[in-house]
Amino acid sequence: MSADSLSGEDKLIARFFGPIATDPGALGLTDDAAFIKPPAGCEMVLKTDAIVGGIHFFPEDPASAVAQKALRVNLSDLAAKGARPLGFLVSLALPEDIGDDWLSGFASGLREDAATYKCPLFGGDTVRSPGPIMVSVATFGSVPEGRMVRRSTAKPGDHVFVTGSIGDAVLGLGLRQGASWSLGDKHREHLLSRYLLPRPRNALAQAVLDYASASMDVSDGLAGDLAKLARVSKVAADIEVARVPLSDAASAVIAQDASRLAPALSGGDDYEILCTVPPANIDRFRVAAMAAKTAVTDIGVIAEGEGARFRNADGSALAFAHMSFSHF
Amino acid sequence: MSADSLSGEDKLIARFFGPIATDPGALGLTDDAAFIKPPAGCEMVLKTDAIVGGIHFFPEDPASAVAQKALRVNLSDLAAKGARPLGFLVSLALPEDIGDDWLSGFASGLREDAATYKCPLFGGDTVRSPGPIMVSVATFGSVPEGRMVRRSTAKPGDHVFVTGSIGDAVLGLGLRQGASWSLGDKHREHLLSRYLLPRPRNALAQAVLDYASASMDVSDGLAGDLAKLARVSKVAADIEVARVPLSDAASAVIAQDASRLAPALSGGDDYEILCTVPPANIDRFRVAAMAAKTAVTDIGVIAEGEGARFRNADGSALAFAHMSFSHF
Numbered sequence: 001m002s003a004d005s006l007s008g009e010d011k012l013i014a015r016f017f018g019p020i021a022t023d024p025g026a027l028g029l030t031d032d033a034a035f036i037k038p039p040a041g042c043e044m045v046l047k048t049d050a051i052v053g054g055i056h057f058f059p060e061d062p063a064s065a066v067a068q069k070a071l072r073v074n075l076s077d078l079a080a081k082g083a084r085p086l087g088f089l090v091s092l093a094l095p096e097d098i099g100d101d102w103l104s105g106f107a108s109g110l111r112e113d114a115a116t117y118k119c120p121l122f123g124g125d126t127v128r129s130p131g132p133i134m135v136s137v138a139t140f141g142s143v144p145e146g147r148m149v150r151r152s153t154a155k156p157g158d159h160v161f162v163t164g165s166i167g168d169a170v171l172g173l174g175l176r177q178g179a180s181w182s183l184g185d186k187h188r189e190h191l192l193s194r195y196l197l198p199r200p201r202n203a204l205a206q207a208v209l210d211y212a213s214a215s216m217d218v219s220d221g222l223a224g225d226l227a228k229l230a231r232v233s234k235v236a237a238d239i240e241v242a243r244v245p246l247s248d249a250a251s252a253v254i255a256q257d258a259s260r261l262a263p264a265l266s267g268g269d270d271y272e273i274l275c276t277v278p279p280a281n282i283d284r285f286r287v288a289a290m291a292a293k294t295a296v297t298d299i300g301v302i303a304e305g306e307g308a309r310f311r312n313a314d315g316s317a318l319a320f321a322h323m324s325f326s327h328f
Numbered sequence: 329m330s331a332d333s334l335s336g337e338d339k340l341i342a343r344f345f346g347p348i349a350t351d352p353g354a355l356g357l358t359d360d361a362a363f364i365k366p367p368a369g370c371e372m373v374l375k376t377d378a379i380v381g382g383i384h385f386f387p388e389d390p391a392s393a394v395a396q397k398a399l400r401v402n403l404s405d406l407a408a409k410g411a412r413p414l415g416f417l418v419s420l421a422l423p424e425d426i427g428d429d430w431l432s433g434f435a436s437g438l439r440e441d442a443a444t445y446k447c448p449l450f451g452g453d454t455v456r457s458p459g460p461i462m463v464s465v466a467t468f469g470s471v472p473e474g475r476m477v478r479r480s481t482a483k484p485g486d487h488v489f490v491t492g493s494i495g496d497a498v499l500g501l502g503l504r505q506g507a508s509w510s511l512g513d514k515h516r517e518h519l520l521s522r523y524l525l526p527r528p529r530n531a532l533a534q535a536v537l538d539y540a541s542a543s544m545d546v547s548d549g550l551a552g553d554l555a556k557l558a559r560v561s562k563v564a565a566d567i568e569v570a571r572v573p574l575s576d577a578a579s580a581v582i583a584q585d586a587s588r589l590a591p592a593l594s595g596g597d598d599y600e601i602l603c604t605v606p607p608a609n610i611d612r613f614r615v616a617a618m619a620a621k622t623a624v625t626d627i628g629v630i631a632e633g634e635g636a637r638f639r640n641a642d643g644s645a646l647a648f649a650h651m652s653f654s655h656f
Contacts, residue, residue, distance in 0.1 A: 010556070025371075027478065030560050032405045032544050033375040035476045043353075043365035044372065046450050048417040048466060052457045077360045089376040091419070091464035122374050129380045131459015136419035138376060138466035148363045150355065216360050228338070232358050 009126060016107035020114050020121040023087060034122040036086060042142040045083040049073045053132035057196075058176065063102045064109025065196050070135035071113050073219065076200035076271040080217035082149040082209030083141030085119035085202065091136040093129035117202055147209060149275070154214035154233035158276035158302040161212075161285070163201045163294055165247040166222050168194035170267025171260065174253075181256055187249035194247075198271035204296070207288035208275055215275035223266040224324020225274055227308040233276075236305035241265070241318050244310075245297040265310065266320045276302055337454060344435035348442050348449040351415060362450040364414060370470040373411040377401045381460035385524075386504065391430045392437025393524050398463035399441050401547065404528035404599040408545035410477040410537030411469030413447035413530065419464040421457035445530055475537060477603070482542035482561035486604035486630040489540075489613070491529045491622055493575040494550050496522035498595025499588065502581075509584055515577035522575075526599035532624070535616035536603055543603035551594040552652020553602055555636040561604075564633035569593070569646050572638075573625040593638065594648045604630055 018029050025035045038044045051070050053059045061069075071088060078085055090110070094103075114120050119139065143149075172195030175181070175188060183191075200217075208215050214233055218225050222244070230237045244265060246254065254261050277285045282298075289296040310318040346357050353363045366372045379398050381387045389397075399416060406413055418438070422431075442448050447467065471477075500523030503509070503516060511519075528545075536543050542561055546553050550572070558565045572593060574582065582589050605613045610626075617624040638646040 027480075031409075031479050033373050033409045033411070033476065035371050035373050035471065037371035037473060038365065043363050045361050045363050046415075046417060046468075047361040048419050048451055048464075049453045050419040050421060050455055050464065052421055052455055052459075054458055055456060081359075081361050083361070087374075089374060089466050091376050091378040091466075093378060093380055093459075093462055123376055125377045125464070127378055127380055128383060129459060129462065130382055131380075131421075131457060131462070134421055134457065134459070134462055134464075136376075136378065136453070136462075136464040138417050138419075140374075140468075143363070145365060148361065151359050152355075 012103065012126060016103050017121060017124060020107065020111045022120045023122065026120065026122045029123060036122065038142045041145055043145045045078060045081050045141040045143055045148055047074050047077040048136065048138040050134060050136035052134045059132065061196060063105030066133065066135065067106040067109035068113050068197055070137045071110060072198040072200045073271060074137045074139040075117055075119065075202055076198060076217040076219065078139055078141040079200050079202040079205045080208065080215045080273045081143065082147065082205050083143045084205060085117050085139065085141045087120050087122040088137050088139040089122055090124040092124065092126045093134040094126065095129060095133065098133065143209065149208055149212050149215040151214055151216045151229045152232040154229060154235050154276040154302045156235055156302050156304050158213050158278050159282055159298050160237055160239060160276055160300045160302060161296045161298055162218065162222065162245065162274050163204060163272045163296055165245045165250065166270055166272065167250045167264025167267060168247050169269035171250055171253050171264060181253050183249065183252055187252050190247060190249040195269060200271050201273045201294055203292040204273060204289060204294040207285055207292055208273060210288065211277055211281040211285035212275040213278050215273060218270040218272045218274045220268050221266040221324035222270065222274065223308060223310060223320050227323055229274065230306065230308050236303045237300060237308045238303055239300035239308065239310045241310050241312050243297065243299045262318055262320050266323055340431065340454060344431050345449060345452060348435065348439045350448045351450065354448065354450045357451060364450065366470045369472055371473045373406060373409050373469040373471055373476055375402050375405040376464065376466040378462060378464035380462045387460065389524060391433030394461065394463060395434040395437035396441050396525055398465050399438060400526040400528045401599060402465045402467040403445055403447065403530055404526060404545040404547065406467055406469040407528050407530040407533045408536065408543045408601045409471065410475065410533050410543065411471045412533060413445050413467065413469045415448050415450040416465050416467045417450055418452040420452065420454045421462040422454065423457060423461065426461065471537065477536055477540050477543040479542055479544045479557045480560040482557060482563050482604040482630045484563055484630050484632050486541050486606050487610055487626050488565055488567060488604055488628045488630060489624045489626055490546065490573060490602050491532060491600045491624055493573045493578065494598055494600065495578045495592025495595060496575050497597035499578055499581050499592060509581050511577065511580055515580050518575060518577040523597060528599050529601045529622055531620040532601055532617060532622040535613055535620055536601060538616065539605055539609040539613040540603040541606050543601060546598040546600045546602045548596050549594040549652035550598065550602065551636060551638060551648050555651055557602065558634065558636050564631045565628060565636045566631055567628035567636065567638045569638050569640050571625065571627045590646055590648050594651055
């Protein structure tokens with residue numbers, strides 16, 4: 001067959017996605033499937049997460065940002081599990097009015113992140129849909145055999161750490177939805193960019209693997225995600241609200257309206273790492289985090305009991321309307 | 329936290345999907361990710377395919393059949409690559425009006441197939457969507473290292489085989505769309521069931537691995553898929569139309585309307601295996617197929633040149649309006 005016999009979908013793959021499939025096992029996306037082997041002594045970590053237009057992003061967001069958000073929400077889970085990215089599959093549902101410009105932007109976003117995170121494309125599927133844009137990514141990473149860092153292994157006495165800052169993304173979403181806080185351009189842009197584009201903490205994965213007792217990523221809100229970790233670990237978590245790291249921009253919002261504090265601590269889309277570190281590992285964890293140029297903050301401790309408790313400076317408990325984001 | 333603190337999504341996972349996650353590496357879907365290691369000496373084969381309501385299935389199809397179609401279109405690729413299923417991830421977008429009854433049916437279909445095909449669930453994501461139901465599955469299988477059977481390795485002189493029968497599913501779709509062929513109930517039900525539920529040929533995977541020179545699954549239509557195989561293998565394929573296996577039901581339709589032959593040979597959703605077998609392997613391939621209780625039919629040969637040619641008994645070429653199905 002000549003090149004003309006290529007179907008529209010094959011042409012689309014060859015043009016936009018083939019260049020991102022840089023691993024030999026991806027066969028340049030010219031086959032039905034790809035192959036991969038984890039490094040010697042390692043096993044594979046598997047994760048899938050999807051994002052939908054109008055739910056997880058705004059339809060008018062740049063196509064490159066949509067691609068990067070879809071990949072990064074998955075990379076964030078690999079980081080939290082102490083895994084190194086190996087590659088990903090992407091499944092894309094596109095409305096009829098999505099054309100080459102959008103696809104080109106989408107592919108360029110993916111290509112950039114595949115290179116940045118050393119996570120090449122291994123395959124995908126592109127279908128038309130009468131609904132909104134949906135991007136489902138499945139990622140796979142590697143960890144030394146038996147060492148994936150779990151949620152369920154926190155122990156009383158461990159300290160609770162989070163990376164970066166909490167609450168920016170949900171405040172950024174608030175701005176997108178019309179919140180009228182008085183903020184300088186820099187603060188406004190910070191919050192908006194944190195909603196638009198997660199910054200997964202893959203640089204910290206090795207430190208998590210080496211020093212954390214339990215770990216997960218913060219995607220549905222710190223309060224609810226910590227409650228999940230505490231529940232499956234069969235422990236309690238005592239958090240000092242004042243120690244939860246907030247960006248200057250988030251602090252500026254909360255200074256204007258204290259009622260935004262609880263939503264910031266229970267809103268979604270942070271994509272930070274929440275992990276517990278045994279006391280004996282804390283110094284080395286901090287040194288490794290510094291070497292990885294990733295801010296980590298000690299926000300509380302694990303105790304016997306159950307529940308995630310957020311205490312104000314006066315000892316009272318912070319009340320949450322919702323512990324976390326849930327679709328159901 | 330007490331059980332009451334489980335979010336709606338966590339409850340949904342625990343109730344419907346946890347029981348399908350039978351591999352220890354899936355951690356009962358209580359963690360952010362899962363882990364897996366391919367068997368010694370093997371590598372992993374990766375594939376993702378999505379189906380969308382109103383495009384790949386009818387919104388009123390039973391939920392269990394939707395689940396099974398989504399999984400089976402992926403299992404079909406593993407079979408064609410000579411791979412044994414290891415597990416899958418599923419990403420599910422659901423409209424607001426989808427409730428527990430539908431989810432219960434969906435999960436029961438998945439559970440049944442996970443057991444039948446020895447392909448347990450390793451993780452998933454469930455999101456609300458303003459669009460139609462979309463199910464994206466990522467499957468992973470295992471093959472001995474370096475031995476995934478490719479599309480690009482057919483050689484002149486190899487014989488072309490297909491499993492089962494061709495064209496049933498697209499004729500079944502025709503019935504769903506109101507075609508008024510005169511058919512007995514049994515023929516009608518056969519065609520409808522072949523559209524509703526693929527029957528991937530995973531039983532033949534070992535024979536493909538052992539004896540085929542090249543292989544792919546027939547998902548977008550025999551004519552177009554064979555053309556793809558020929559193109560990437562840089563060979564021609566000469567097919568005798570009269571040897572393409574048709575079910576009694578498909579033959580009954582074509583006997584009434586000869587113009588349905590070409591669409592049957594180029595329509596989608598067959599989920600049969602198309603493979604090439606060197607002459608020296610043919611006898612052993614046939615014996616292995618018989619042991620696997622899978623019908624295989626020799627429909628032509630690979631030659632020098634390019635293109636997939638379908639010849640009628642009189643030597644003329646069968647003309648196709650479209651070589652295969654494409655969304656783009």
